[in-house]
Amino acid sequence: MTVIKPELFDSRSFIYRKHPQAEFAEVSGAAQVLSYADQSDPDTALIDLSVRPRFGLRGPKAGEALIAAGLMHPEQPNTLTVSDDGMMVLRLGRTEYWVLALPNAAAERDLDALQQQLSGSGIYPVYCHDSYTWLALAGEHLADIMAKVCAVDLREDSFAPGDLVMTSLARVGGIICHHPMAGKTVYSIFSDSASAAYLWDALLDAMAEFEGAPAGQNFLLSSQ
Amino acid sequence: MSSEKRLKAPMGLLIDREKPLSFSFEGKQYRGFAGDSIASALLANQQWLMSRSFKYHRPRAPLTMAGQDANTLVQLGGEPNVLADREMIREGISAEGQNYNGTLEGDKDAYLGHFGRFMPVGFYYRSFFKPMGVWDKWESFIRDKAGLGKLDLTFKPEYYDKKYLFTDVVVIGSGPAGLSAALKAADAGAKVLLVEEMPLLGGALTYNRFDIAGQQADSLRCELIDKVTAHDNIEVMTDTVCNAWVTDNYLPLIRGKRFYKLRAKECIVASGAYEQHVVFRNNDLPGIMLCSAVTRLMKLYAVRPGSRAVVLTGNDDGYLTALELLENGVEVAAIVDLRSEHPWPELLGAVKQKGVQVIQNSTVYEALPSKGNKHIRGVDIRTIVGEGEVSEFSTTLECDLLCMSAGYMPAYQLLCQAGAQLSYNDDAAEFTLSGLPQGVHIAGSVNGLHTLEAVLNDGANAAIRALRRLQLSDESEQPVSCLAKPNFSWPIFSHPKGKDFVDYDEDLQAKDIVNATRLGYRDVQLVKRFSTVGMGPSQGRHSALPTARLVAKSTERTVTQTGVTTARPPFAPEKLAHVAGRIFDPRRHTAMHHRHLELGAKMIPAGNWRRPAFYGDAAQRDRWIREEAEHVRSRVGLIDVSTLGGIEIRGADAAEFMNRIYTFAFLKQPVGKTRYAVLTNEHGVVIDDGVACRISEDHFYVTATTSGVERVYRDMTKWNAQWRLDVDILHVTSAFAAVNLAGPDARKVLQQLVDDVDLSAEAFPYLAYREGHVAGIPARLLRVGFVGELGYEIHVPTRYGEALWDALMDAGKAFDIRPFGVETQRLLRLEKGHLIVSQDTDGMSHPGELDLTWAVNRKKPFFVGCRSVDIVMAQPQTRKLVGFKLPLNSTKPEEGHLVLKGDKITGNVTSCEYSSASQAIIGLAFADIADSEPGSRISIRVEGEEIMADVVKLPFYDPENLRQEM
Amino acid sequence: MPFSLLKYGLNKDYPFEQNADLPAPSALKSHYDVVIIGGGGHGVATAYYLAKYHGITNVAVLEKGYLGGGNTARNTAVIRSNYLTSEGVKFYSESVKLFQGLSNEFDFNIMYSRRGQLTLAHSDAAVRGFRQRTEVNKHFGGKTELIDPQQIRELVPTLNMNPADQPVLAGLWHIDGATARHDAVAWGYAKGATQRGVELHQLTEVTGVTVEQGKVTGVETNRGKVSCGCVVQAVAGMSSVVAAMAGIRMPITTYPLQAMVTQPVKPFLDPLVSSPALHCYVQQTGRGELVFGGGSDPYPLYSTRSTMDLKESLLAHAVELFPFMANMRLMRQWGGLTDMTSDYSPIMGLSPVDNYYLDAGWGTWGFKSTPICGKTMAELVATGKVPELIEPFAMSRFDTFRQVNEMGATAASH
Amino acid sequence: MKIINCPLNGPRNSSEFVHGGELREMPDPNNCTDREWAEYVFYSDNQIGVITEWWLHAPSGYWFIAERHTGSDEILRTYDPSEIFTKRVEFSAKAESSQSEEITA
Numbered sequence A: 001m002t003v004i005k006p007e008l009f010d011s012r013s014f015i016y017r018k019h020p021q022a023e024f025a026e027v028s029g030a031a032q033v034l035s036y037a038d039q040s041d042p043d044t045a046l047i048d049l050s051v052r053p054r055f056g057l058r059g060p061k062a063g064e065a066l067i068a069a070g071l072m073h074p075e076q077p078n079t080l081t082v083s084d085d086g087m088m089v090l091r092l093g094r095t096e097y098w099v100l101a102l103p104n105a106a107a108e109r110d111l112d113a114l115q116q117q118l119s120g121s122g123i124y125p126v127y128c129h130d131s132y133t134w135l136a137l138a139g140e141h142l143a144d145i146m147a148k149v150c151a152v153d154l155r156e157d158s159f160a161p162g163d164l165v166m167t168s169l170a171r172v173g174g175i176i177c178h179h180p181m182a183g184k185t186v187y188s189i190f191s192d193s194a195s196a197a198y199l200w201d202a203l204l205d206a207m208a209e210f211e212g213a214p215a216g217q218n219f220l221l222s223s224q
Numbered sequence B: 001m002s003s004e005k006r007l008k009a010p011m012g013l014l015i016d017r018e019k020p021l022s023f024s025f026e027g028k029q030y031r032g033f034a035g036d037s038i039a040s041a042l043l044a045n046q047q048w049l050m051s052r053s054f055k056y057h058r059p060r061a062p063l064t065m066a067g068q069d070a071n072t073l074v075q076l077g078g079e080p081n082v083l084a085d086r087e088m089i090r091e092g093i094s095a096e097g098q099n100y101n102g103t104l105e106g107d108k109d110a111y112l113g114h115f116g117r118f119m120p121v122g123f124y125y126r127s128f129f130k131p132m133g134v135w136d137k138w139e140s141f142i143r144d145k146a147g148l149g150k151l152d153l154t155f156k157p158e159y160y161d162k163k164y165l166f167t168d169v170v171v172i173g174s175g176p177a178g179l180s181a182a183l184k185a186a187d188a189g190a191k192v193l194l195v196e197e198m199p200l201l202g203g204a205l206t207y208n209r210f211d212i213a214g215q216q217a218d219s220l221r222c223e224l225i226d227k228v229t230a231h232d233n234i235e236v237m238t239d240t241v242c243n244a245w246v247t248d249n250y251l252p253l254i255r256g257k258r259f260y261k262l263r264a265k266e267c268i269v270a271s272g273a274y275e276q277h278v279v280f281r282n283n284d285l286p287g288i289m290l291c292s293a294v295t296r297l298m299k300l301y302a303v304r305p306g307s308r309a310v311v312l313t314g315n316d317d318g319y320l321t322a323l324e325l326l327e328n329g330v331e332v333a334a335i336v337d338l339r340s341e342h343p344w345p346e347l348l349g350a351v352k353q354k355g356v357q358v359i360q361n362s363t364v365y366e367a368l369p370s371k372g373n374k375h376i377r378g379v380d381i382r383t384i385v386g387e388g389e390v391s392e393f394s395t396t397l398e399c400d401l402l403c404m405s406a407g408y409m410p411a412y413q414l415l416c417q418a419g420a421q422l423s424y425n426d427d428a429a430e431f432t433l434s435g436l437p438q439g440v441h442i443a444g445s446v447n448g449l450h451t452l453e454a455v456l457n458d459g460a461n462a463a464i465r466a467l468r469r470l471q472l473s474d475e476s477e478q479p480v481s482c483l484a485k486p487n488f489s490w491p492i493f494s495h496p497k498g499k500d501f502v503d504y505d506e507d508l509q510a511k512d513i514v515n516a517t518r519l520g521y522r523d524v525q526l527v528k529r530f531s532t533v534g535m536g537p538s539q540g541r542h543s544a545l546p547t548a549r550l551v552a553k554s555t556e557r558t559v560t561q562t563g564v565t566t567a568r569p570p571f572a573p574e575k576l577a578h579v580a581g582r583i584f585d586p587r588r589h590t591a592m593h594h595r596h597l598e599l600g601a602k603m604i605p606a607g608n609w610r611r612p613a614f615y616g617d618a619a620q621r622d623r624w625i626r627e628e629a630e631h632v633r634s635r636v637g638l639i640d641v642s643t644l645g646g647i648e649i650r651g652a653d654a655a656e657f658m659n660r661i662y663t664f665a666f667l668k669q670p671v672g673k674t675r676y677a678v679l680t681n682e683h684g685v686v687i688d689d690g691v692a693c694r695i696s697e698d699h700f701y702v703t704a705t706t707s708g709v710e711r712v713y714r715d716m717t718k719w720n721a722q723w724r725l726d727v728d729i730l731h732v733t734s735a736f737a738a739v740n741l742a743g744p745d746a747r748k749v750l751q752q753l754v755d756d757v758d759l760s761a762e763a764f765p766y767l768a769y770r771e772g773h774v775a776g777i778p779a780r781l782l783r784v785g786f787v788g789e790l791g792y793e794i795h796v797p798t799r800y801g802e803a804l805w806d807a808l809m810d811a812g813k814a815f816d817i818r819p820f821g822v823e824t825q826r827l828l829r830l831e832k833g834h835l836i837v838s839q840d841t842d843g844m845s846h847p848g849e850l851d852l853t854w855a856v857n858r859k860k861p862f863f864v865g866c867r868s869v870d871i872v873m874a875q876p877q878t879r880k881l882v883g884f885k886l887p888l889n890s891t892k893p894e895e896g897h898l899v900l901k902g903d904k905i906t907g908n909v910t911s912c913e914y915s916s917a918s919q920a921i922i923g924l925a926f927a928d929i930a931d932s933e934p935g936s937r938i939s940i941r942v943e944g945e946e947i948m949a950d951v952v953k954l955p956f957y958d959p960e961n962l963r964q965e966m
Numbered sequence C: 001m002p003f004s005l006l007k008y009g010l011n012k013d014y015p016f017e018q019n020a021d022l023p024a025p026s027a028l029k030s031h032y033d034v035v036i037i038g039g040g041g042h043g044v045a046t047a048y049y050l051a052k053y054h055g056i057t058n059v060a061v062l063e064k065g066y067l068g069g070g071n072t073a074r075n076t077a078v079i080r081s082n083y084l085t086s087e088g089v090k091f092y093s094e095s096v097k098l099f100q101g102l103s104n105e106f107d108f109n110i111m112y113s114r115r116g117q118l119t120l121a122h123s124d125a126a127v128r129g130f131r132q133r134t135e136v137n138k139h140f141g142g143k144t145e146l147i148d149p150q151q152i153r154e155l156v157p158t159l160n161m162n163p164a165d166q167p168v169l170a171g172l173w174h175i176d177g178a179t180a181r182h183d184a185v186a187w188g189y190a191k192g193a194t195q196r197g198v199e200l201h202q203l204t205e206v207t208g209v210t211v212e213q214g215k216v217t218g219v220e221t222n223r224g225k226v227s228c229g230c231v232v233q234a235v236a237g238m239s240s241v242v243a244a245m246a247g248i249r250m251p252i253t254t255y256p257l258q259a260m261v262t263q264p265v266k267p268f269l270d271p272l273v274s275s276p277a278l279h280c281y282v283q284q285t286g287r288g289e290l291v292f293g294g295g296s297d298p299y300p301l302y303s304t305r306s307t308m309d310l311k312e313s314l315l316a317h318a319v320e321l322f323p324f325m326a327n328m329r330l331m332r333q334w335g336g337l338t339d340m341t342s343d344y345s346p347i348m349g350l351s352p353v354d355n356y357y358l359d360a361g362w363g364t365w366g367f368k369s370t371p372i373c374g375k376t377m378a379e380l381v382a383t384g385k386v387p388e389l390i391e392p393f394a395m396s397r398f399d400t401f402r403q404v405n406e407m408g409a410t411a412a413s414h
Numbered sequence D: 001m002k003i004i005n006c007p008l009n010g011p012r013n014s015s016e017f018v019h020g021g022e023l024r025e026m027p028d029p030n031n032c033t034d035r036e037w038a039e040y041v042f043y044s045d046n047q048i049g050v051i052t053e054w055w056l057h058a059p060s061g062y063w064f065i066a067e068r069h070t071g072s073d074e075i076l077r078t079y080d081p082s083e084i085f086t087k088r089v090e091f092s093a094k095a096e097s098s099q100s101e102e103i104t105a
């Protein structure tokens, strides 16, 4: 059995070098961190989900197309839905949607095929797999941690599960989504892929006082 | 002396007697307790002198014991201007006095005090400049005397950071008003944040005496604090200063090494009031303090402030202070009461019963100093015979402590920053605040209330106002009334010999203020600026009121008309470390970033990006650039161009949109073709350029410059918010990693990795666009000619960027492929005569000056800037960007050198490099229009030398463009 | 000790009221030959030169607040002439020359202090621009050099040469760079002007301008109407508002500009240091405070409130440039209203209304021009002819798209 | 710091927004005078009062319109540009109008 390493694949996380000690698994042609070796779960984890499958679409017909494809469709701008089989749909503004496979997504949901299906006039692809990094901040103290890099009130009262904000964090633009998983609070963060390394470090710095640490996607699957 | 001297508990609320600490001041060791401030620990050890004053180098000691004056600014290691009465001692710290020459005790510059009369207000303006030129010599002498503490220039910043906070209601100040407001608001269900500058909740309740028996403060404090700390809806932040009020209740809170930025829905300011001093001669001597400072010393730190005191007061609080002193074993020689009317009879009875002499309608006219002005040794007391006037007859009393209270000034700063106005109430002789914006509420003594009951009710009222706005209550406010009048209307007793300080920070005496007005500086703002009153570290906390009174009187106006100067942030001086915080400087890296580092690239900034300038050490820059360029010309090179901006335009109106945004015509651009695209702004100035690929009828992919793309994208989306064309505009810079594979062998390299695109010149000609796979990676391929060789720009989804680089470097091995950097690219494009927008253009360059008219379609109905281009092009042109050439052995002009025609500057060099391809120095420059034809000569001034260069036709290299079209 | 101090020290009656710098308030007359709107440095300087060189003294300077209380009170007092365009350099160089003699001319020390100004380049683009400015300056006799990192280190040893990971590549060393007591400049001019008979009316706000047949004939104020032969408008941030009273629309937008000052410390920094890329400049005053300035506010506004975001970003960069300054304490922050043109050059000269002269568009850089602007504006008023030095700055340049572009030489250096 | 109420994203700190200038009506570029065009390009009312202006919420790339008082900085209203720009804008052809021939380069 070969050990899975990011450089085995052409498609790589923007920050794969940040995980020298991690254990990986192949996820749609790239290496996804499963867990950090020799580490018990921290209270708060930062997880690199950059290689996880996703695509975006927008345009006047994008919403209808999603409904036609039978995907759960967020009714309100700047909200998200999560389906039982681990598909997350973000609605960014009025006419842009992202479809993402969460770590617990039914393994065989083929996003490429879905993306093909969701095309046509009035629908334009958004390259969110490449222009955005996907990080998940999960566990405890999330609002406190985010308050060190972001000016939006992300406490539970004002930022409920299913909410999404487009804002700036640590002075880069980003999207923050609230979607609990396995009984944990999870904030998925999407930000400029070119700034991924910078943001990773900035978040780790913000987490330090709460003893937060990097982890793999298994963190999101195991309930405590 | 040691610490057993301290008063017994419950005195000493802040100190922990179980934790003795030692520290040094001026090199001498002292002991104190955990919880002591530097000042309290020093005073406990009879060390009064802490600093020397700004101008006269007078000995200074604490005035307020609350960080509200500059007298206690000390040097703490490398850190200057630390408030000794706020900074807690820590084991082993060493502090020093400030602003002295020699030693603190024996300051050689203390003589400056004697020259006070030669340094009248504004004396700098009247001297040191005659005869002409002499100022230059005086200035350095004066400059040497400037400043207070010393900065450690080698200090390395520590880790400070920031955090945002949110709340329904913030209450600033935890005195009785604040505590009452917080409880009221929290009870109604609001989330409350209670912010207190001091380490302890309670405000005046922690140090002030409110009743004869001296019980009320403590019992009330305990009762309120118990409720507050037990309340689920109240969060408490002590040791936290709210340092400004900013629009929409945005409040910086400073605690420890963190700068919080609080957003509150409602803001209640219960900041209390500053006790005011009396102006008389030598009122700055060590041993002279405000009444509240003396009670703070005793109650908070258990320090007995002296052995024999005189209390100088304009209100009843002085009597209560006297009781507190007596109870703690300080003899009270007299209460000197400025008022002629009697105080509260029971209170008068209480002090008299203790044998204290009460002298009414009198003032201290002069404090008598011990040797060297080191401490007060007595007071000269006079009867008041008129406003600021005293009798000839004097009584002298010996004392080592003088406590004073002339009344209060509301702690107005935050409220004035919020837009409130101060006006003077003549009856009460005090300033009051009015005109608050919505969402800001005032409570307690800052609101001109002085009795405990009124203050508590006022706190509740402020909470009610806030709750109503939050729709958490519809209760109405209870009327409050307060008959106490703590302010004495004229506590200013000017002395012919001066040193009657109005402003301690700036050593300003009563006559300085008056003289400023007599010199014509009548407006209080001019008085401030001429005299510097209120401009020191404590920003007028104690000088504003006497100044307003003095100015009003001498200019025959009311105090309200006179007013006070603007209250500006910060509330209290704040460390730059706090405001700077943890610095976020986003960095952007391309997918190939680490490969560049591994290859030894010299990285340079390009906005937030870092790009390779060339590969190799900086010392041999020219060599690497030359080698890399020659390599591209003779073999094949690879450059990372991922930072290039990318925008996609899609939809039925995509071509129409392109046609309106760019100067060129785009309606008929064939699918599968690229086209140069120039952008002008509405002034007709060229601001960006790029390449537009038509991917399909209704799909364009355009590039923009690295630094320009953000603006181009914004402009595009803004225009379309108006035009409402059927297009979608997507910013895709980060979505694509891109390289330019260039050189005669480029096709051969690429051929090995591509099997779904025919790369032959016929099938994929110059300026064509194709899609396919490179090493299995989905790619957009553009045949471009920026560097003037056969070249392919390859754009792939970013996640594949590194693999693409690896594949090309690998496939290129056989052809000796070599990476090249942006500086090399700049040379290569210069050889081809391509301009770089912003390097070869400036804020005035229109297409005509740049020889870009070919890229402007002036027949189409519209493009952004079209009319402006028409207007400027219709005018006679004055300058033009030209190519010039010089022999290799000539002096090389640098970018920025001037092009001259006779005496006139006609232009400047914008690009210039050694070109081995042209065997010449080549460049671009703006030149006079008359000299812009090839064959003309232009004069370039290089380090004083004028060099004649030949204007040549562009490009310098491969004029037939054969190489890029291979 | 200078003799002048002895004089004060020994005299019991100092100050002598008849010797006041500024006269007591007086009534408004019904007519003046010249009304100057705005008692900032520019307004009083114009009045001063009218009286001094042209014998025109029936002049009123009308100031709605206090003397010099506009941007004159608020500016960071950077005086320099290292601009980019020939027009700019010629103009500002004249001003620097005048500044050097002002104290003695006024008999009032404006504390002109020639410290040199160092502007830092962190990019090749900046190096190119600085080289061009150096050359243009030298061409007109100015003292400016492009210096390398080693020379910068010698000049300001405390500077971090790699602030915010943006290495310092070169410096524009402007030896003529200077500073002065900004308020004193207004006071000196006002003193000189009023001594020559000019009237200065503070707390006098112009509320209307009377224009008859295309010609200005008077102004309305909160203290009544005044007729006049001509008007000079020198109101900085309020330029568009006052001009509108005369029916004139201007190519100006008003933005707040902020500055801040620390507590005083012992002097350690002589030159003025500026980093346009980091939007931060600093100087240490004669009193020992550090005065910081930076970029303009991001949107137009008529308010001098202070904002926190500007302070945060400016001081973050200050600490990058001089890390040890983390230990300094900020004492005060304030703002002024700047009248910005799109080419970062001023507007001086004629207007569409006869006898109504404009002195505006000074934006973030007009303190340094106070003397020369006053002098040339006075000449214009007195002679009716536009002096050559200010010809390029006519408002009409915008109608013909002939701007004088100083953008690159102005941002965050003032 | 000021709060700006973005019609799409709700109230946010002003630092998330980019000012886009006052709304100005463009004269017909092909038929106005040079002076009218210069007025449009360079001149501005710049008065104290309520102005209508563009703002961009940068993180979401959304342009909207605000009515703001330039004296008090109070924002009275924010709304989507479609309230004002209700239909597709067309530009009239130039006077000599010989429809554009492609230039090749």
Ligand SMILES: Cc1cc2nc3c(=O)[nH]c(=O)nc-3n(C[C@H](O)[C@H](O)[C@H](O)COP(=O)(O)OP(=O)(O)OC[C@H]3O[C@@H](n4cnc5c(N)ncnc54)[C@H](O)[C@@H]3O)c2cc1C
Pocket: C037, C038, C039, C040, C041, C042, C043, C062, C063, C064, C065, C066, C067, C068, C069, C070, C071, C072, C073, C074, C075, C076, C077, C078, C079, C204, C205, C206, C207, C234, C235, C236, C237, C238, C242, C257, C258, C259, C293, C335, C336, C337, C338, C362, C363, C364, C365, C366, C367, C368, C369, C413, C414
């Ligand atoms: C923070 C800041 C820093 C700066 N730094 C520098 C610098 O370092 N170097 C530099 O050269 N420049 C600098 N400037 C710019 C410089 O301050 C100004 O350009 C210059 O002071 C303008 O002078 P002025 O006399 O024209 O205007 P002001 O001094 O503003 O005077 C105009 C006067 O007109 C009055 N007025 C307005 N309307 C009316 C009315 N209706 N009726 C009567 N009076 C009226 C105002 O009250 C004001 O007093 C800075 C500006 C600011 C705000």
Ligand SMILES: NC(=O)c1ccc[n+]([C@@H]2O[C@H](COP(=O)([O-])OP(=O)(O)OC[C@H]3O[C@@H](n4cnc5c(N)ncnc54)[C@H](O)[C@@H]3O)[C@@H](O)[C@H]2O)c1
Pocket: B172, B173, B174, B175, B176, B177, B178, B195, B196, B197, B198, B202, B203, B204, B205, B208, B240, B241, B242, B243, B270, B271, B272, B273, B274, B275, B292, B317, B411, B414, B443, B444, B445, B446, B449, B450, B451, B452, B455, B571
């Ligand atoms: N202030 C005095 O010196 C003084 C002296 C004697 C009696 N009193 C009496 O005490 C009562 C005052 O009650 P009160 O509640 O109005 O005032 P207070 O003085 O008891 O409380 C004000 C509190 O606000 C805090 N504060 C002020 N500005 C702050 C800021 N920016 N950030 C954080 N904290 C800040 C202060 O540290 C103080 O603890 C009145 O009865 C008054 O007459 C006051």
Ligand SMILES: Cc1cc2nc3c(=O)[nH]c(=O)nc-3n(C[C@H](O)[C@H](O)[C@H](O)COP(=O)(O)O)c2cc1C
Pocket: B534, B535, B536, B539, B565, B566, B568, C073, C074, C075, C076, C077, C182, C261, C285, C287, C289, C291, C304, C331, C332, C333, C334, C335
């Ligand atoms: C160069 C300069 C230096 C200053 N130094 C100080 C100072 O030492 N102390 C101070 O309180 N204010 C200082 N100020 C700021 C003024 O007090 C004041 O804030 C500014 O003139 C704006 O006026 P305003 O705050 O009344 O609106 C200084 C201002 C300038 C322009």
Ligand SMILES: [Zn+2]
Pocket: C042, C043, C234, C359, C360, C370, C373, C374, C377
């Ligand atoms: Zn002027």
